Amino acid sequence: MSVKASLAIVFGVGALAGSAALAQGIAADIERPEVPGRVVFEQQCAPCHGTGPGDDGSPTLPGTAALDAKYGGDRPGPLELRSDLPAPVLRVILRRGSGAMPMFRKGELTDAQIDELAAYIAATAAANPRR
Ligand code: HEC
Numbered sequence: 339m340s341v342k343a344s345l346a347i348v349f350g351v352g353a354l355a356g357s358a359a360l361a362q363g364i365a366a367d368i369e370r371p372e373v374p375g376r377v378v379f380e381q382q383c384a385p386c387h388g389t390g391p392g393d394d395g396s397p398t399l400p401g402t403a404a405l406d407a408k409y410g411g412d413r414p415g416p417l418e419l420r421s422d423l424p425a426p427v428l429r430v431i432l433r434r435g436s437g438a439m440p441m442f443r444k445g446e447l448t449d450a451q452i453d454e455l456a457a458y459i460a461a462t463a464a465a466n467p468r469r
Contacts, residue, residue: 364380364384364388364389364390365388365389365390365391367389367390368389368416368418368419368462368465368466369462369465369466370418370462370465371458371461371462371465373454373457373458373461374454374457374458375451375454375455375456375457375458375459376458378447378451378454378455378458379418379455379458379459382442382446382447383401383417383455384399385399386399386400386401386402386439387399387401387402387405387416387417387418388402388416389402389416389418398415400438401417401439402415402416402417403415404437404438405417414468417459418458418459418462418463418466419462419463419466419468420459420463421460421463421464423456423459423460424456424460425452425453425456425457428452428455428456428459429449429452432447432452
């Protein structure tokens, strides 16, 4: 299932048009190291887990908002600021799905891409220490 199809199913709207959502999802408010997983994150994760506003007028994207609500500030809402998601943990969560987040099959996201994502998230968290 594509990211766009997942979005349409989870949120029941076609309004989250790919490029607009991406442009907002990757709002330039945090430092993003140029490591390989960055592109995968921007394409597959930022539409829900980015730090920009939603194009439906919501101040936060759904993944970021859900994690803000889940942890109430104990952990950062933006996935890119999490330092507790090593590849094995990330793999389990992505292959199973989590709450409102659909699962990712190997055809959509390879194990190697998950490794790259974990490295990117760790590098970004390190580059943006929590204030
Ligand atoms: C369709 C929107 C959407 C997409 C695309 C998406 N996620 Fe999520 N994700 C969510 C939502 C919503 C949650 C919170 C669900 C919950 O309550 O556990 C979540 C939760 C998670 C969690 C659990 C974190 C925690 O502490 O509970 C991880 C890890 C995660 N996503 C990683 C990713 C990665 C990596 C990608 C890109 C490959 C991705 N997600 C793509 C919506 C999405």
